[in-house]
Amino acid sequence: MKNLTSIYSLATVCLASLLLWSCGRAGGENTGSEYMPDMAHSIAYEANYNSYYLNNTWDGEEAYRSYAGPRKPVKGTVARGYLPSKYQNLEDYRTSADETHVALQEKVRAMMMADASLQNELTLDSKKELEKVLLEGGHLYSINCEVCHGDKLDGNGVLYNEGEGKYSAKPANLVNEEFSAATDGRFLSAILHGKGMMQSHVDKMSPMERWKVIHYIRSMQAKKNGTEYNPVGNVNVAPTAVSLEESFEALMNDVKAGTVAGEDLKIGLDNVLYSVGKADLKAESYGTLNSLVSLLTANPSVKIEISGHTDNTGDSAKNLQLSEDRAHAVYDYLIGHGIATERLAYKGYGDTNPLTSNDTEEGMKQNRRTELKIVQ
């Protein structure tokens, strides 16, 4: 009986030491050990993510945070899936680790969407090649996108089915006016990163396959608009209008050279649109505004004034108020996206500052506008 008790005590001591030993601390050269390896939560270094590493409780709060908080990608690299090969400025993105994953993705998205020079990398030399690419692109589209975006690309695939389907989020209509005018970067960004309820499709297709799908989408837009899709010989297929980036850069160069002053320090903000008679920003405005956010972020010393202008229909006092409210809406958007209040001002000019005569519809359209002016 006495022996049995000693065996029990010995066993208890052994078990206790085993338990103590198994939870050895990590530190220095010692990797540490856990009694039961945590196989559910990877401690792999996933750049820019908050990792769920709840089970690291052997150290204090601070050590836990350093494991679980977002970490920067290894020097000279970019977190996977973030950028198309075109962008070479790795350092900016490496050091963005303090931002959340979603904020960073939005930033990259805004940059890609606004970049008219990011164009289909699959260049075509002949009509025959184009036909082949469109056939393959159409095939890839039907495998990867059609269930949601539909065979007409109008956003009404079987999964959505006018809101009656299994999938409640409405997929984008890829052949409407907005997307026909969108840059290639907007499509590539959707494929790489997804958007809203659409998941990333980065692992579904190779880089060139992605461009094939984009060629296919472009060809279907052309078909819908009754035009011919002809990218053969690398004709510029993206919209050719001067982008905000280009006009901003040109203005900044002039500012640095000291060749502009006063009224010339202005740029019109194209595609910043509001609901009729109201100051609510329409969703189509976000592309331009996000580009502006990126430009202001990249040029931290620049201060601007946002101005609102109307045409001359209706009451002047009301127009003045409306233009002020609209400029305010843009101001709020910029602040909401991280631009410091001290760098921004807004003002409504109503109908007092027309660009052209209000006698024609076209003239009135030009006069209803939002502008930015560099004030420093």
Ligand code: HEC
């Ligand atoms: C499971 C459904 C689903 C699939 C599959 C899908 N999408 Fe989407 N897609 C959506 C939804 C939903 C949206 C709207 C997201 C939003 O605006 O919040 C969307 C939006 C988009 C947009 C617009 C993004 C923007 O900038 O506003 C593009 C472009 C797009 N999808 C392309 C594609 C392509 C190309 C494929 C195939 C490779 C694809 N999608 C596959 C559901 C899907």
